[in-house]
Amino acid sequence: MSFSFTLMATDGAARRGEIVTPHGAVQTPAFMPVGTQGTVKGLTPEAVRETGAEIVLGNTYHLMLRPGPERVAALGGLHRFMNWPGPILTDSGGFQVMSLSGLRKLSEKGVVFRSHLDGAMHELTPERSIDIQALLGADITMQLDECLKLPASPEEIRRAMELSLRWGERSKRAFEARAREGYGLFGIVQGGDDMGLRAQSAKALTEIGFDGYAIGGLAVGEPQDVMLAVMAETAPALPAERPRYLMGVGTPLDMLEAVARGIDMFDCVMPTRNGRHGMAFTRFGAINLANARHAADPRPLDEQSAHPATRIYSRAYLHHLVKANEMLGQVLLSAINIAYYQALMRGMREAIAAGRFEPFRSATRVQWEQGDIPPL
Amino acid sequence: MSFSFTLMATDGAARRGEIVTPHGAVQTPAFMPVGTQGTVKGLTPEAVRETGAEIVLGNTYHLMLRPGPERVAALGGLHRFMNWPGPILTDSGGFQVMSLSGLRKLSEKGVVFRSHLDGAMHELTPERSIDIQALLGADITMQLDECLKLPASPEEIRRAMELSLRWGERSKRAFEARAREGYGLFGIVQGGDDMGLRAQSAKALTEIGFDGYAIGGLAVGEPQDVMLAVMAETAPALPAERPRYLMGVGTPLDMLEAVARGIDMFDCVMPTRNGRHGMAFTRFGAINLANARHAADPRPLDEQSAHPATRIYSRAYLHHLVKANEMLGQVLLSAINIAYYQALMRGMREAIAAGRFEPFRSATRVQWEQGDIPPL
Numbered sequence: 066m067s068f069s070f071t072l073m074a075t076d077g078a079a080r081r082g083e084i085v086t087p088h089g090a091v092q093t094p095a096f097m098p099v100g101t102q103g104t105v106k107g108l109t110p111e112a113v114r115e116t117g118a119e120i121v122l123g124n125t126y127h128l129m130l131r132p133g134p135e136r137v138a139a140l141g142g143l144h145r146f147m148n149w150p151g152p153i154l155t156d157s158g159g160f161q162v163m164s165l166s167g168l169r170k171l172s173e174k175g176v177v178f179r180s181h182l183d184g185a186m187h188e189l190t191p192e193r194s195i196d197i198q199a200l201l202g203a204d205i206t207m208q209l210d211e212c213l214k215l216p217a218s219p220e221e222i223r224r225a226m227e228l229s230l231r232w233g234e235r236s237k238r239a240f241e242a243r244a245r246e247g248y249g250l251f252g253i254v255q256g257g258d259d260m261g262l263r264a265q266s267a268k269a270l271t272e273i274g275f276d277g278y279a280i281g282g283l284a285v286g287e288p289q290d291v292m293l294a295v296m297a298e299t300a301p302a303l304p305a306e307r308p309r310y311l312m313g314v315g316t317p318l319d320m321l322e323a324v325a326r327g328i329d330m331f332d333c334v335m336p337t338r339n340g341r342h343g344m345a346f347t348r349f350g351a352i353n354l355a356n357a358r359h360a361a362d363p364r365p366l367d368e369q370s371a372h373p374a375t376r377i378y379s380r381a382y383l384h385h386l387v388k389a390n391e392m393l394g395q396v397l398l399s400a401i402n403i404a405y406y407q408a409l410m411r412g413m414r415e416a417i418a419a420g421r422f423e424p425f426r427s428a429t430r431v432q433w434e435q436g437d438i439p440p441l
Numbered sequence: 442m443s444f445s446f447t448l449m450a451t452d453g454a455a456r457r458g459e460i461v462t463p464h465g466a467v468q469t470p471a472f473m474p475v476g477t478q479g480t481v482k483g484l485t486p487e488a489v490r491e492t493g494a495e496i497v498l499g500n501t502y503h504l505m506l507r508p509g510p511e512r513v514a515a516l517g518g519l520h521r522f523m524n525w526p527g528p529i530l531t532d533s534g535g536f537q538v539m540s541l542s543g544l545r546k547l548s549e550k551g552v553v554f555r556s557h558l559d560g561a562m563h564e565l566t567p568e569r570s571i572d573i574q575a576l577l578g579a580d581i582t583m584q585l586d587e588c589l590k591l592p593a594s595p596e597e598i599r600r601a602m603e604l605s606l607r608w609g610e611r612s613k614r615a616f617e618a619r620a621r622e623g624y625g626l627f628g629i630v631q632g633g634d635d636m637g638l639r640a641q642s643a644k645a646l647t648e649i650g651f652d653g654y655a656i657g658g659l660a661v662g663e664p665q666d667v668m669l670a671v672m673a674e675t676a677p678a679l680p681a682e683r684p685r686y687l688m689g690v691g692t693p694l695d696m697l698e699a700v701a702r703g704i705d706m707f708d709c710v711m712p713t714r715n716g717r718h719g720m721a722f723t724r725f726g727a728i729n730l731a732n733a734r735h736a737a738d739p740r741p742l743d744e745q746s747a748h749p750a751t752r753i754y755s756r757a758y759l760h761h762l763v764k765a766n767e768m769l770g771q772v773l774l775s776a777i778n779i780a781y782y783q784a785l786m787r788g789m790r791e792a793i794a795a796g797r798f799e800p801f802r803s804a805t806r807v808q809w810e811q812g813d814i815p816p817l
Contacts, residue, residue: 103761107768109750132736132761140739140757148753360508363516374485377524381516385479385508392483392768 066090067247068204068276070308074418078300078327081417084277084308086152086204087247088144089119093308093329094413096320096406097122097154099337102131103147105403106337107396110149116372116400117407120152120204122332125197126161129187130180134200142202154332155203157194157236157253160212160281160313171211173228191232195239195250203248208236210253210281222257229255229281230269237273249276251310257282258291260298267302278303279310280328284319293322300327317346317409318433321426324413336402341395343387346405347375348429349437354398358440359384372404442466443623444580444652446684450794454676454703457793460653460684462528462580463623464520465495469684469705470789472696472782473498473530475713478507479523481779482713483772486525492748492776493783496528496580498708501573502537505563506556510576518578530708531579533570533612533629536588536657536689547587549604567608571615571626579624584612586629586657598633605631605657606645613649625652627686633658634667636674643678653684656704660689669698676703693722693785694809697802700789712778717771719763722781723751724805725813730774734816735760748780 066087074081082093098105098113100121105113113121123143128134140146143153159176162169167179175190191209198206210229213221233252240250252275256262270278280299283292296311303309310330311323320331336346343355347367352359362380370376374397386394409429416425442461450457458469474481474489476497481489489497499519504510516522519529535552538545543555551566570585586605589597609628616626628651632638646654656675659668672687679685686706687699696707712722719731723743728735738756746752750773762770785805792801 102765102767103758104767104769107772109769109772131765132757136737136757139737140755146755146758146761148758361512361515379516379522381508381512382479382522382524385522389478389507391478391480392771393480393485395768396483396485396772 068249070277070306072306076417076420076422077325079324079413079417079422080327080329081414082308082329084152086120086249088150088152088204091119091152092410092414094320094324094410095120095330096403096410097330097332098403099124099332099334100147100149100153101334102127103137103143105399106341107392107399108403110147112396112400113149113403114151116404117411118403120154121149123153123155123201123203124161125155125158125194125201126165128155128201129158129189129197130182134197138200138202142200144202152204153202154205155198155201155207156312157207157209158189158197159194159209162189163212163214173231175209191235192239195236195243199243199245205249205251205277206240207251207279208233208253208275210255212282212285213255213257215257215282215285215287217257219259222255222259223262226255226257226262226266229253230266230273233270233275234273237275251275251277251279253279253281253312254299254303255282258287258295260295263295263299264302267299271302271304275307277308277310277330279312281312283311284313284315289319289322292319293326296323296326296328317406318430320406320409321413321429325422325426336406337399340398340402343394343398344402345383345398346402347437348405348408348432349435350433352437354380354383354387354394356384362441364438364441366401370404371408372401375401375404444625446653446682448682452793452796452798453701455700455789455793455798456703456705457790458684458705460528462496462625464526464528464580467495467528468786468790470696470700470786471496471706472779472786473706473708474779475500475708475710476523476525477710478503479513479519481775482717483768483775484779486523488772488776489525489779490527492780493787494779496530497525499529499531499577499579500537501531501534501570501577502541504531504577505534505565505573506558510573514576514578518576520578528580529578530581531574531577531583532688533583533585534565534573535570535585538565539588539590549607551585567611568615571612571619575619575621581625581627581653582616583627583655584609584629584651586631588658588661589631589633591633591658591661591663593633595635598635599638602631602633602638602642605629606642606649609646609651610649613651627651627653627655629655629657629688630675630679631658634663634671636671639671639675640678643675647678647680651683653686653706654679655686655688657688659687660691660695665695665698668695669702672699672702672704693782694806696782696785697789697805700793701798701802712782713775716774716778719770719774720778721759721774722778723813724781724784724808725811726809728813730756730759730763730770732760738817740814740817742777746780747784748777751777751780
């Protein structure tokens, strides 16, 4: 199989599509669970598959430090290493260099940083990032970009956007030099909350030409209306025949609004991280299972869910596992939450295909706003 | 189904049998994974089943404190609460009152203790223990006994053994009063390392009459030869037509020697606890996966294992998960270790049935003593 994107239906700005990769197809809108260190935390690949997920994300920053991309390659690549036979997207490492590593020195060439694990110095350039992602065997490779912390001055935002564009060009040359036929490379739109810069970035990236386009630098603490406005301006400026990926987003309602503005792909640690802290995402909104009101409740989180654990285990049992700090609580809630994210994607796909995206969106919002079913 | 034990074959003192309980059958020799707080740590019931386990153990001490037996009963019992449809044995709570709780006051009536969770005072008597285990819905109930810490004086050992016998009688009366037709109650032999006291305890318990007999007060730090000598003396003093359960044991080699001396059932936290700390139990002995020699090893732990995770994941991947402190490492190694314990039980069952227990025992010992396969 060779990388492709087929737009199958639209409903307003919302899109229903299919990405094909060397390791299989992905129906969009799609949510990618985050497999930071070669594992979606706590879940076997079978459990990830059971949530409905078709593609997972791997983090270049973590994997380059441990166990190292050359080792993963020697062991047959990331798919085989983690026993995930489906598609994998890897990020470029840039975002986590900025958020996790110590001492950083940014230059035109790339970024030199200190590992948060052992203090060793490493260099990440656009070319090295492409190299690492090829060693991992990513189906979808991301260009290295500079992820600014906001707020930043207009000059800083412009400088980082322009540097990211030059890195995008270098990434494309490096990717083509590796000649990984049938694999995909995505560019990343930057420009902060400046609509003009976002438009410039989108146009210049389109001219370079990528297999897909990500919107970066959002979900970094800005108000939701800013995020939505940037999306609404940026998505239409990208080629309709390529997938659009909103990085690091988000809550179910964020994703609903992003799809309404033309986004196709998402990743976020929220379902797994919040699951590890006792929170469930459901049709009825986010539910804190540590709350005593669940202690004696025999009902499952959602008896209509397609996911067995969501249907089978009582709220009382999940409450018990959370209160007792049992690993199984983290395992089950991680799976339950990813399964809800997947159900939401499936719901959006079906609604778009049927030309009913708007009613689906309102109904989903209403159900979230009404909140959880009342205690017994 | 009603509680029964069928002795299907013997080979020397080793026994191959079948226990039938209201929730299904258990082939013996059997190993019971420990589900302390209503979960075998980190494993879904499906994952427990995939190891080959047919019965799990629940801890009365933990469950009486949280979520409480009345709550579990209101939620449909422990089987439904934890979604484990197979047989469950519960301990009496006595051992963990002695090892985990604060302030204890022991009397003829029972034991008063302070919860390690919230400092609240609780009372556990033989009658209350039976009551709790009935509320949980245990297929096999254990009598309350006094578990002495060794070394203890001969007088102390005799006093505790005699108290345990009186508690055994009270347990039986309380169990019969609950009239749980078809469920089983086990007595517990005590007497420390004193063969005379062990024999007295076994004889008196047999006169009371139980559905099975456990040997308690072993695997509490005594040398292995003492443990084996007590077993060799005690097992034959128990009725041949009832199952014999060695509580809290042990290592694979301990279990091999115990079966050679007529034991049918085991439980131990070792496979899960050590798994959570990066140790794998395999045909080749115990393997510390944190060791750097596994870092680049593409081979699975045991390619001949019947358990998928044991066969599929590379040692390098498991090493990576352990070093990165990933939850999935704990999940996979817990399952891998229980699966090895089950494979050992299966191997013993087949060997006994075929009259080849001795060669199986020597071959297993030799393979453990030879240790792991050499590094690549």
